[in-house]
Structures are given as C-alpha cells and as structure tokens.
Amino acid sequence: xxxxxxxxxxxxxxxxxxxxxxxxxxxxxxxxxxxxxxxxxxxxxxxxxxxxxxxxxxxxxxxxxxxxxxxxxxxxxxxxxxxxxxxxxxxxxxxxxxxxxxxxxxx
Amino acid sequence: xxxxxxxxxxxxxxxxxxxxxxxxxxxxxxxxxxxxxxxxxxxxxxxxxxxxxxxxxxxxxxxxxxxxxxxxxxxxxxxxxxxxxxxxxxxxxxxxxxxxxxxxxxxxxxxxxxxxxxxxxxxxxxxxxxxxxxxxxxxxxxx
Numbered sequence: 025x026x027x028x029x030x031x032x033x034x035x036x037x038x039x040x041x042x043x044x045x046x047x048x049x050x051x052x053x054x055x056x057x058x059x060x061x062x063x064x065x066x067x068x069x070x071x072x073x074x075x076x077x078x079x080x081x082x083x084x085x086x087x088x089x090x091x092x093x094x095x096x097x098x099x100x101x102x103x104x105x106x107x108x109x110x111x112x113x114x115x116x117x118x119x120x121x122x123x124x125x126x127x128x129x130x131x
Numbered sequence: 132x133x134x135x136x137x138x139x140x141x142x143x144x145x146x147x148x149x150x151x152x153x154x155x156x157x158x159x160x161x162x163x164x165x166x167x168x169x170x171x172x173x174x175x176x177x178x179x180x181x182x183x184x185x186x187x188x189x190x191x192x193x194x195x196x197x198x199x200x201x202x203x204x205x206x207x208x209x210x211x212x213x214x215x216x217x218x219x220x221x222x223x224x225x226x227x228x229x230x231x232x233x234x235x236x237x238x239x240x241x242x243x244x245x246x247x248x249x250x251x252x253x254x255x256x257x258x259x260x261x262x263x264x265x266x267x268x269x270x271x272x273x274x
Contacts, residue, residue: 115143115238121167125157126149 032100035080040065041073045082048096055091140241147234151201151227154234158204158225175204183208202227208240 036042044059056074060067074094077083081100086093147154157163159175169183169191175198183191189210197205203226210219221242228235 111141111240112143115141115240118168119143119145119236119238122154122157123145123147125163125167126147126153129149129153129157129163 031080035076035082041077044070044073045077045096048083048094053093053095055093140239142237142239144235144237146230146232147236149233151229151234154227154236155201196222
C-alpha cells in the first residue's frame with residue numbers, strides 16, 4: 025500500500041475523526057464550535073482531530089475573523105476511490121431503477 | 132505492458148423476476164431506457180450511433196456493437212473529458228439468461244485504464260454508499 029494510502033487510512037481509521045470528516049462532506053463548511061456541538065467530545069479534542077485531518081489534506085481551514093471554518097477536501101480521497109467499485113455502484117443504482125420500471129410495465 | 136493489462140472491467144449481475152423478452156424491451160426501447168438509465172436516441176441496430184445524456188449534463192458517445200434479441204446487447208460507452216484522467220473508452224455488454232424465476236442479467240463494462248481516477252457519475256452513488264464502501268475498505272485494510 026502506498027504512503028498516500030497509509031496516511032489516509034490511518035487518519036480515517038479513528039471513528040471520531042471520520043465522523044467529523046463525514047459531517048463536513050455531507051453538510052459543508054463548519055466552524056470548530058458548530059462541529060463540537062454534535063461531536064460528543066470537547067472543543068480542544070475536535071481541534072486536534074481537525075489538525076490531523078488537515079495534515080492529511082482531508083480538510084482545509086479558512087480563517088474568518090475570530091472564527092475558523094473547516095471544509096472537506098474530497099480530492100484528497102482520490103487515491104482511495106476505486107473507480108471499479110464506483111462504477112459498480114452506478115450500475116447497481118441503475119438496476120434498482122430497471123427493476124422498478126419492470127414492475128410498472130406489468131400494470 | 133500488454134493491452135489486456137491496461138484495461139479492467141466491472142461486472143454487475145442480478146436475478147430479475149421478469150422474463151428475458153420483457154427485460155429486452157426495457158434495454159432496447161428508448162422511452163423505457165430513459166426511465167431507468169438515461170435520455171437517449173438508441174436504436175437496436177448494429178452500427179447505430181447514439182448518445183446517452185446524463186442528468187448531470189454529461190453526454191456519452193455510444194455505438195451499437197451487438198444485438199441478439201432477448202440474449203445479448205452490446206454498445207460502446209465513451210466519455211470525452213478535457214482532463215485525460217476522466218476520459219473513458221469502454222464497452223458495455225448486457226447478457227440475459229433465462230432462469231426458472233425470470234432472467235439472470237449480467238452487465239460487464241470493459242475497457243477502462245487502470246489510472247482512471249474517477250468514473251463519471253460516481254457522485255450519484257451517494258455519500259451513504261460511498262462511506263459504506265469506505266468502511267469495507269478500512270475493514271479489509273485492517274487499519
């Protein structure tokens with residue numbers, strides 16, 4: 025496994041860190057305070073995890089006055105994204121739609 | 132490196148509770164194809180060039196390669212992108228095999244390069260499934 029893979033795996037293997045990253049992916053840019061509200065850990069712990077995510081290139085910070093906003097950097101995941109499983113996911117979704125259509129064709 | 136080692140393929144199979152004849156209609160009639168796959172100007176005729184238009188704005192260039200009614204359908208599935216990493220030249224083949232309960236449907240998409248970074252439309256698979264895959268990946272890696 026490549027070094028890039030290694031860093032990403034190590035960074036995302038921590039459940040708290042992964043939860044933070046997933047939330048930024050789903051909900052977009054957030055401040056440390058907003059992330060802490062639902063993280064179940066203290067603000068310094070959230071900040072520490074964000075620092076590690078940033079080192080791995082998974083998040084980017086944007087200072088804005090006294091606040092710092094964090095956002096997910098999806099491009100950092102590129103080494104992990106296996107296009108074959110992605111494409112398989114595409115077809116699985118399409119086949120779901122195909123089965124729905126076949127059911128409707130009965131009527 | 133041989134040509135064979137430069138390409139990979141994706142296979143998705145499913146048991147369909149409908150007869151091959153009906154499934155064939157869904158695979159070959161444009162208004163039905165549009166309902167489950169994409170907008171298109173498909174015709175079940177070898178050599179016919181057509182386009183599949185994705186809801187994300189992408190257009191696939193396709194050409195019918197093989198039409199064997201109720202059994203096999205094959206067409207090219209090419210996506211041109213200015214970034215070479217996203218360029219895609221592939222062949223999609225649907226194979227229908229009758230079963231007592233309906234049809235076994237097999238889809239094989241072949242012809243990608245191994246350095247293909249990301250297939251188009253991947254984002255449509257949704258975050259949920261992506262993270263489920265990530266979970267599996269992490270479990271496999273024993274991270």
